[in-house]
Each structure stands twice: as structure tokens, then as C-alpha cells.
Amino acid sequence: MTFLNAATNTNAYVVVHPLDDLVEEKRDPSCLGPMPMTLTVRLSLFTLRAYLILMTVLVAYHVVDLAGLLNVHKG
Amino acid sequence: MHRSNFKGSVIQIPDETALPRGWAVRSLWARNLLTFLMVFGPGLIVMEADNDAGAVSTYVQAGAQYGTHLLWILLVLLPMTYFVQEMVVRLGIATGQGHAAMIYQRFGSWWGRFSLFDLLLINFLTLVTEFAAIALALDKLGVNPRAGVPLSAVALMFLVGTGSYRRWERTVVALCLLDIGWIAIAVFIRTPAGEIIRNSIVPSVPEGGVTASLVFLVIAIVGTTIAPWQLFFQQSCVADKRLRFSDLNWARLDTLIGAIFTIVVAGCMMVVGSASKIHGIAFLDPAQMAVALRPFAGVGVQGAILLLMLNAAVLGTTAISLSSAWAYGEVRGWPHSLELPLHDAPGFYSVYFVCVAVAAAIVLIPRAPLQLIILSVQVLAGVMLPSAIIFLQLLLNDRVLLGDEFTNQNWNNWINWTIIIVFFVLSLILAVQVVAPKLLGQGG
Numbered sequence: 001m002t003f004l005n006a007a008t009n010t011n012a013y014v015v016v017h018p019l020d021d022l023v024e025e026k027r028d029p030s031c032l033g034p035m036p037m038t039l040t041v042r043l044s045l046f047t048l049r050a051y052l053i054l055m056t057v058l059v060a061y062h063v064v065d066l067a068g069l070l071n072v073h074k075g
Numbered sequence: 076m077h078r079s080n081f082k083g084s085v086i087q088i089p090d091e092t093a094l095p096r097g098w099a100v101r102s103l104w105a106r107n108l109l110t111f112l113m114v115f116g117p118g119l120i121v122m123e124a125d126n127d128a129g130a131v132s133t134y135v136q137a138g139a140q141y142g143t144h145l146l147w148i149l150l151v152l153l154p155m156t157y158f159v160q161e162m163v164v165r166l167g168i169a170t171g172q173g174h175a176a177m178i179y180q181r182f183g184s185w186w187g188r189f190s191l192f193d194l195l196l197i198n199f200l201t202l203v204t205e206f207a208a209i210a211l212a213l214d215k216l217g218v219n220p221r222a223g224v225p226l227s228a229v230a231l232m233f234l235v236g237t238g239s240y241r242r243w244e245r246t247v248v249a250l251c252l253l254d255i256g257w258i259a260i261a262v263f264i265r266t267p268a269g270e271i272i273r274n275s276i277v278p279s280v281p282e283g284g285v286t287a288s289l290v291f292l293v294i295a296i297v298g299t300t301i302a303p304w305q306l307f308f309q310q311s312c313v314a315d316k317r318l319r320f321s322d323l324n325w326a327r328l329d330t331l332i333g334a335i336f337t338i339v340v341a342g343c344m345m346v347v348g349s350a351s352k353i354h355g356i357a358f359l360d361p362a363q364m365a366v367a368l369r370p371f372a373g374v375g376v377q378g379a380i381l382l383l384m385l386n387a388a389v390l391g392t393t394a395i396s397l398s399s400a401w402a403y404g405e406v407r408g409w410p411h412s413l414e415l416p417l418h419d420a421p422g423f424y425s426v427y428f429v430c431v432a433v434a435a436a437i438v439l440i441p442r443a444p445l446q447l448i449i450l451s452v453q454v455l456a457g458v459m460l461p462s463a464i465i466f467l468q469l470l471l472n473d474r475v476l477l478g479d480e481f482t483n484q485n486w487n488n489w490i491n492w493t494i495i496i497v498f499f500v501l502s503l504i505l506a507v508q509v510v511a512p513k514l515l516g517q518g519g
């Protein structure tokens with residue numbers, strides 16, 4: 001196994017560590033702006049909002065319960 | 076042209092041009108192996124770090140209560156955890172950016188802030204539980220936690236602060252491989268292999284039938300096996316390592332190996348826990364279990380379990396803190412790479428250091444509300460996981476951004492939506508159980 005420059009003219013395969021390799025041009029979302037609101041995206045975000053509201057209500061219920069305001073604690 | 080330094084069979088040639096340097100090999104087989112070894116790391120780390128202190132506690136508890144009866148659940152979770160993380164790998168390689176940055180850019184600042192705040196909060200609370208486990212294990216090992224916990228925190232800071240991604244990765248991969256110790260302990264305690272294989276393959280219900288506590292333990296196992304920070308961590312890790320498009324299949328293999336290794340280790344934790352059921356041992360945490368097993372398994376097993384518990388917490392801490400630091404750095408636009416020295420990425424390293432230092436300090440406060448913190452982690456995970464996976468799924472269907480090459484196929488979507496629905500339902504049941512147990516008839 002030999003440590004070589006990737007451009008070295010050789011019959012061997014040259015394997016480069018990703019951190020040593022030239023930087024690739026990636027898919028860049030910064031110029032695209034927000035995602036288009038298709039039906040799937042809209043529906044997913046709506047479901048997520050509903051789920052988060054439900055979770056918030058549950059936590060509020062727990063806080064009220066712990067405070068004894070529901071008057072259901074035993075002992 | 077080239078001056079060569081011979082080191083055994085390796086010829087090192089100085090970098091005389093701007094072109095990348097690499098290792099030359101003669102066979103295709105060697106090229107594939109070497110490429111895989113260079114890509115290997117993020118997949119194993121993200122999976123094995125998820126076997127953190129909380130996971131050790133959950134799995135040994137499952138073993139202690141139900142023996143090896145719940146092993147089959149881990150086998151079911153194997154493809155689920157792989158499919159979710161494979162999507163993360165694809166997104167990370169395609170964009171070279173972290174998950175938090177993607178949510179900000181594609182879903183707007185509200186969802187971006189929500190995801191980031193939730194991630195930072197749940198990560199921080201989880202860190203406190205990791206340090207609580209470190210304190211417990213050190214205490215049982217005869218080390219004063221007041222000295223051991225700050226020392227662990229300093230070591231964890233030193234681990235990332237060397238300015239070399241590769242150094243961090245090699246160290247953490249070595250720590251991951253130490254978890255082979257769980258397999259050795261499981262073999263040592265001599266649980267019948269036939270029973271383990273049968274309960275791993277054939278779904279069975281433990282004696283006593285389907286009870287509420289069994290259902291919630293199953294949900295806890297699912298929640299432990301797939302955590303929200305993993306999505307953010309692996310995508311940032313892949314981006315920091317600058318994995319290339321051509322590395323995708325190797326990164327998938329890395330993730331698959333990580334998933335299999337993690338599930339095997341988790342199963343061994345359950346088998347170790349089952350030993351306490353056989354010997355009629357009751358315990359509150361794995362450290363207590365280790366001490367109680369000593370008369371039956373020996374001092375070596377006690378020490379090994381305590382050290383592995385420590386290792387699990389250390390792995391969890393570095394991965395979770397890094398997922399916070401990467402996410403915050405991405406969103407703030409700060410330099411955020413383990414390749415950068417401390418003075419070039421002060422914000423990124425500060426987030427990591429502050430998270431570790433404050434979590435360690437909280438554990439040392441007498442009568443800190445650890446139970447409340449564990450409960451909060453469970454609730455927040457219930458909020459965070461479904462939302463993080465939904466964003467992941469939507470991003471992987473973003474054809475404008477990813478093109479056909481990286482976008483989900485139809486079969487991907489069917490599997491992923493099924494996983495999302497299962498997670499939604501399980502997370503909701505767990506959150507209801509934790510927050511309002513009376514609604515499910517668990518309170519009293």
C-alpha cells in the first residue's frame with residue numbers, strides 16, 4: 001500500500017480520505033427558499049401542529065393536577 | 076519528482092500540489108475495503124452512542140422483569156432504526172449540511188427555532204442523566220463522584236478540543252467497540268443459547284400476559300432505541316466528515332453495521348439483566364444490579380458492568396453534546412467543525428463545553444431533582460421524535476433540492492410513513508402515561 005498523490009500516473013487505485021479530498025459541490029438549499037406547500041407538506045405540518053397542541057394540553061393538565069386544582073389527588 | 080519516505084511497506088510522498096493525496100492499492104478488493112474503512116465511523120457512533128446510560132437502564136430493567144422474552148422487539152427495531160438513519164445519511168451526503176440548518180432553510184424560522192430549542196433542551200436534560208449515571212458508576216467503583224464527575228467532564232471536553240475530526244472519531248469508535256464487553260458478560264453468565272435464539276426470533280408474551288407495565292416498557296424500549304438527537308447528530312457528522320456522493324453506499328453499510336452491533340449489544344444488556352431475575356435480585360439502577368450480581372457472577376463481572384455503564388454514559392455525552400453544538404452552530408452560521416482548532420470555532424466549542432460543564436455541575440448538587448429531569452426527557456422525546464422524523468421524511472421527498480438521485484422512492488415512503496405513524500402513536504401513549512397516568516388507569 002502506497003501513499004500517493006491522486007493524480008500520480010499509476011496502475012493502482014488511489015483511495016482518498018473524505019477530509020483530504022477536494023470539496024464537492026453539494027445541493028444547496030440556501031437559494032431555494034422555503035419548501036413549496038404541497039398537499040402532503042401542508043397535511044404533515046397540520047398533523048404536527050395538532051399533535052404539539054395535544055401534548056401542550058397534556059402537560060398543562062399535569063401541571064394543574066400536580067397543583068391539586070383538579071382535586072383528584074389521593075392522600 | 077517525488078521524494079519518498081519509506082515506513083515499512085508504506086511510501087509517504089510529500090504534498091507537492093494542491094491535489095488530494097491518498098493510499099494506492101493494487102486490487103479492487105483492497106480499494107473497497109480501504110474506502111469503507113475511511114468512511115466508517117458516523118454510523119457506528121450514532122447507533123452505539125444511543126446505547127447510553129438511559130438505554131442500559133431500560134434494557135437491564137426489561138431483562139430483570141421479563142427475562143429474555145422481549146428480545147424479539149429489538150429485532151423488529153433493527154430495520155426501523157436503520158431506515159430512519161439511512162435517510163439522514165442520504166440527506167447529509169447530498170447537501171453537506173446539518174439537519175437543523177435544513178429545517179431552518181426549508182420550513183422557515185418558526186419550525187427551525189422550535190426544533191432547535193426542543194433539541195437543545197432535551198439534549199441538555201439527557202446529559203444530566205448521563206452524568207448521574209457516571210456518578211453512580213464511579214461511586215460503586217470506589218471513586219468519589221465529587222472528584223470523578225468533574226474529571227470526566229474535563230476528559231470529555233479534551234476529547235473534542237484537539238482540532239481533529241479523525242482523532243475524535245478514532246477515539247469514539249474505540250469506545251464503541253469496548254461495548255463488546257456486554258457480549259462477553261452475556262456469554263459468561265451462561266443464559267441458555269437456545270432460549271436466547273428462540274426469544275429473539277419468535278415473538279412471545281411474557282408470563283402474566285399483556286399488562287400496562289409491559290406495554291409501557293415496550294414503548295420505553297422503542298423510545299430508547301431511536302432518539303431525536305440521532306437524526307441531528309449523524310447528518311452533522313456526515314457533513315463534518317465531508318462524505319462524498321460516491322461514499323453513500325459505504326455510509327449505508329456503516330449505518331447497517333452500527334445498527335446490527337447496537338441491537339446485539341442491547342440484547343446482551345437484556346440478557347445480563349435477566350440474570351438478576353434468575354437470582355431474584357431487585358435493583359433501582361444498573362450500578363446496584365452490578366453490585367448485587369457479584370456473589371453469583373464474581374467481582375470481574377461487577378467491575379465490567381460498572382465500567383461499561385461508565386462507557387455508555389461517556390459515549391452518550393459526547394454524541395449528544397456534539398449534536399447540540401453542531402445544530403446551534405449551523406443555525407447561527409458559526410464555524411462548526413471538529414477539524415477547526417478552538418480559536419477558530421469558539422461558539423461551536425463553547426456550546427459543547429457549557430453543556431457538559433453545566434450538566435456535570437447539576438449532578439453534583441445535593442438533592443437535584445433527577446426524577447423530574449428523567450420524566451421531562453421522556454415527555455420531550457415524545458414531542459421531539461415524531462416532529463423530527465416528519466421533517467426528515469418531507470426533506471427526503473424534496474425533489475427540487477435533492478433531485479431524483481437522493482429523493483425517497485415509493486417503497487421508502489411506504490416504510491417511512493408506517494414508521495412515523497407507529498412512532499406518533501407510541502410517543503403519544505408514553506407521553507400520556509408520563510404526564511397523565513390517570514387517563515390510562517395507571518395513576519393512584
